[in-house]
Amino acid sequence: MNAPEPRGAGVRLRPEIAALPPYRQGRPAPADGFKLSSNENPFEPLPSVVDAVAAAASTINRYPDATALALRERLAERYGVTADEVLVGAGSVALLAALIQAAAAPGDEVVYSWRSFEAYPGLVTVSGATSVQVPNRPDHGHDLEAMAAAITDRTRVVMVCSPNNPTGAVVTAAAFEAFMAKVPADLLVLLDEAYIEFVRDEASVDGATLLGRYPNLVVLRTFSKAYGLAGLRVGYAIGPGPILDAARATITPLSVTAASTAAALASLEPVAEAELLERVGVIAERRDRVREALLEQGWRIPVAQGNFIWVPAGEATAEVAERLFDAGLVTRAFPPAGIRVSIGEEESVDSLLRILGELVPASQEGHPA
Structure with missing residues (x-):
């Protein structure tokens, strides 16, 4: 007897969506291990932020402010713009999706560097547009000249990720301004600054x-990483009002909760923010220390400016990632290119360096011995 077809198997779906792999979250860490796969902040939330979230919980029977006005006003004051030039969403990735859908449709193209944020290809596919991936330079940074050359009459969006996730390289101010000088003024440029x-x-x-210099530029940032609010999903975009209005029309309504807004506002309080940015300094110092140690071992680790490092393990990527996992370190592997390792707790550093020290590359391609 033949097995019955799975429910929904006969429903007509968009073939490109049916073939699209879902976003893959990192594996959970073992009880005595460390999760270094999702670029999370390893520090616990501040008590003042927890209190703000708890207070917001008393109103969960009500819808939140759909526009997150209080947070937009606070951010507008900080950046010298109007509240209408700030858009808050459920993480910067939700804002990227809204902006791409506002500008790109079937037949259009979206240009970005690759490898970069793994969500980019899916976001473009969902919009119906086509990805144009421009290879990173040998130093793992954006090739902005090649990206500018890839722009055609079909291009509707260009995404620039600095620091680039997962490789950690930044785009310099001089290079970005030179790039913007080549980009048509009617082409939407998204500067993704999550780190x-x-x-x-x-x-x-x-x-x-x-801000204010380019009529086609939108800057995106998030509270997930530096501010440690990954579990609450709140990010923001800053740019010209008409562009953000178009994104407001595509974004999921009421997606930013009252708890998310309260936590973000509490994090921006001067005392709280000072402590949070002090923690950021600790993570940045730990990142630089880990990178230097790996360079001394022989790994060719690119300059890292996020809260992670990139290990170009090449064809041995899966093997190296499994060796790390066996040691209790969950990382994000991108076979056959390399491994992104988040900078986590200080207690994770010795194990990380020990395992990678046993897998020192045998060649300049970064292949382990």
């Missing part, structure tokens, strides 16, 4: 300094 707070390279682009 900007961890940057210590003074030459790096800083989207906050570019």
Whole structure:
């Protein structure tokens, strides 16, 4: 007797969506291990932030403010823009999706560097547009000249990720301004700065300094990483009002909860933010220390400016990731390119360096011995 077809198997779906792999979250860490796969902040939430979330819980029978006005006003004041030039969403990835859908449709193209944020291809496919992936430079950074050359009459969006996830390289301010000079003024440029707070390279682009200069630029940031609110999903975009209005029309209504807004506002309080940014400094120092140790071992680790490092393990990526997992370290593997290792607890560092020290590359391609 033949097995019955799974429910829903006969429903007509978009073939490109049916073939699209879902976003893959990192494996959970063992009880005595460390989760270094999702670029999470390893520090526990601040008590003041927890209190703000608890207070918001008393109103969960009501819908939140759909526009997150209080948070938009606070951010607008910080960046010298109007509240209408700030859009809050359920993490910066939700804002990327809304902006892409507002600008790109079937037959259009979206240009971005690759390898970059793993959600980009799916976001473009869902919009119906086509991805145009421009290979990273040998130093794992964006090739902005090649990206500019890839722009055609069909291009509707260009995404620039700095620091680049997962490789950690930044786009310099000079390179970005030169790039913007080549980009048509009617082409939407999204500057994804999810890890900007961890940057210590003074030459790096800083989207906050570019606000108001370009009528086609939107800067995206998040509270997930530096502010430790990954579990609450709140990010923001800053840019021209008409562009953000178009995104508001595509974004899922009421997706930012009252608890998310309360936590973000509490994190922006001066005392709380000072402590949070002090923690960011600790993570950045730990990142640089880990990278230097790996360089001394022989790994060719690119300059890292996020809260993670990139290990270019090449064809041995899956093997190296399994060796790390066996040691209680969950990382994010991208076979056959490399492994992204989040900077986590200090207690994870010795094990990380010990295991990778046993797998020192045998060649300049970064293949372990």
